[in-house]
Amino acid sequence: MTPSATDAGDRAADAADRRTDRAFRRELLASVRAIDLLVLLAVPAVLLAVFALPEATRRSLAFAYADPTALSAFTAHYVHLSADHLLGNLAGYGLLAGVGYALAVLSGRRRLFFTALVAFLLAFPFALSALNLAVPRDAVGFGFSGVNMALAGLLPILWFCYARDRFAPAASVGALPAAFFALVGWIALLALPVSTEGDGQAGLAIVVAGALLAVLYAASSGVRFPRSVRPGVKSLAARPGYGDLLAVGAVVVVGYPVVGFPSDPVGGGGVVNLYVHLLGFCLGFIGPFALLAAGVFDE
Template identity: 35%
Template structure:
């Protein structure tokens, strides 16, 4: 789509003041700047293979196809229209929100991998714990540029971080009896050549992408990074994947 004339690409952007069903879908695949396109393509090319490798290694290749196809098909229009929740005269374009939806699948996929390969779990505890911990990081990163000028934002952020901390603490307490067992498994897992490296690489990628998607300064030469869409995409990615697995488990699949 980047090869289309500039005017055509502009017409496919989702304009908040004139939203259409067509542009709600196409805007996620429209890029007006080369740098924007390359960044999203690069993130896609590292996140999707990581999800695929984790899925194969944990014996859940089918889930990978379900997650990726759902995000690529359903998320573009959903994210576009959710942008209308914040009234402003602007537009959204680019695949970063969709990519963050895929990143949102990482906590569950990684937790599933750790349980299946290293018996570190359960998934129902570790996946939400990783997701909620990452929300604390995201909330701090997202408001760095406005906190100095806005004490209200600082107060709300502090409350959010505290809530996340207490929630993570709750999950940690629920897994307290398994701590010694988990530590011994972590030590022994270092000998699992290949599998251990994959888990380390996946965790590193997970954290790094969050720093890239939620920069301290969201302003760029061509506009402002849509932190709201990144956050919504990431959250929906986890919620959708976690809910899907829970439903499939209920039906014994």
């Protein structure tokens, strides 16, 4: 049987896809530096080392809101009292830092990523603990999730940088706040009761406000929405590897808040601190975005 022109075209397309995928893997591996991996792996190493301390020592390093200290304000974010809590935060860090690093190195934003990461690891624990004192309560705070949420706040910025570098060079950084407002509305939808009665009115108001602010900001900043998504889908499909990373990044940006902002924060013998999660997410976005928009990280 003689091969048809369609079969030949399909084989040629498959071969082109394989070449593009190999090119993606080669470029990603060539972009990875040993020192980068050491820095990234140092975080789980520290978390595991702290968890190996006696439980009494770990409890003394947690942040007691009724008796705060400067030392515990920092150390509490590296303390875990249960293996499940530690493993959950390690998995979250691996996902956020791994995807964020890949997006950063392939878009030429390595310096932005590591500057933000160092700030999240060294400065954010103090800031998050201090802002926690704005809500007086007799409780103890600990865990790495606030820093993880800062990485979740950084991820939309890195995703945009990668998308602009690889697929949409004309995109403006001015579109990012619209994405931020939309994500805050999404977080409110996940974490707060949304209805027209009682306490649900606050959740509904935040969801509506986030959506309106996203639309209004996009309109005022001249952001243009494509009339059809088909060309974008074709562009992604034509570049396997590169398009896959863009899709994975988008899924993590939208999906991770489902983990960080559960509708029922009570469980596992503790309460998820949604307040510090929101602070981490917002500060993790606002700081890097301000520096990016100011041209600090322009090469």
